[in-house]
Amino acid sequence: MLYYLVGDLMNKFLDLFEQEKPLIGMLHLGKRGFYKETFNLTKYELNTYLDNGFDGVIVEDYFGNLDEVERTLEYLYVLRDDVIYGVNCLRDYKIAFELAQAYKAKFIQIDSVAGHLPVIEDEKYAKELNELRNLIDIPVIGGVRFKYQPYLSGRSLKEDLELGMQRSDGIVVTGDGTGLETPLKKAAEFKYFIKDFPLIIGAGLTLANCIPSLKVGDAAIVGSYVKHNHKDIGIVSEKHVKRLVYKVNTIRK
Secondary structure: OOOOEEOOEEOOOHHHOOOOOOEEEEEOOOOOOOOOOHHHHHHHHHHHHHHOOOOEEEEEOOOOOHHHHHHHHHHHHHHOOOOOEEEEOOOOHHHHHHHHHHOOOOEEEEEEEEOOOOHHHHHHHHHHHHHHHHHOOOOEEEEEOOOOOOOOOOOOHHHHHHHHHHOOOEEEEOOOOOOOOOOHHHHHHHHHHHOOOOEEEOOOOOOOOHHHHHHHOOEEEEOHHHEOOOOOOOOEOHHHHHHHHHHHHHHOO
16 A cells, blocks of 8 residues: 655545555436436446546535435445445535444545635634544545635635645645536646645546646546546446546556
């Protein structure tokens, strides 16, 4: 296993993975395509990711609901405990902690951990998040200036990133939307400020940009691009997954 130092401490998130520059597949859940039963689609996409070289998955209520999130986590916990799986509850991050604890998820993603709230509201949010993290010991990756999230803190990017590092085990950076490329300039600016702290490319990784993006970033979350139509509403394609993994492997040690 590879070990990553952040200051004098091992990193709780990156140390989950044996592979350098881990690729994490997004399970959007919900009914799509010709699948009549949503859980069959979820299992198909899970296997397509894992059987073709991805290093883990995130279970997210993007198209699905919390019942589908829980069913998927229960399946992973009972039958696929070899998998590195995380959870992201888009509408209530607190529920993610409850589900992660109940079904032994390996990490949690929160779309925004800093910058999205006015200062007074942010103080309450930080207190609640820290209490949950002290209560439930699980790695957290969190966004700063994340897609679809407002910028309301009034702080500089450097200040928001410093707060983000205090509230997470990895910073997730994106462009403007799902499936849209994360600008390399933005990722590099984030990395300049956070230095050795893990940076996760959270959207828009493609064959064309994966090499420069992962030379800056330490991991990537991938969903839309590896679907058959390269869109979030599509179904994960074995061909696209294999091609992306093959190319990323060229820069892994």
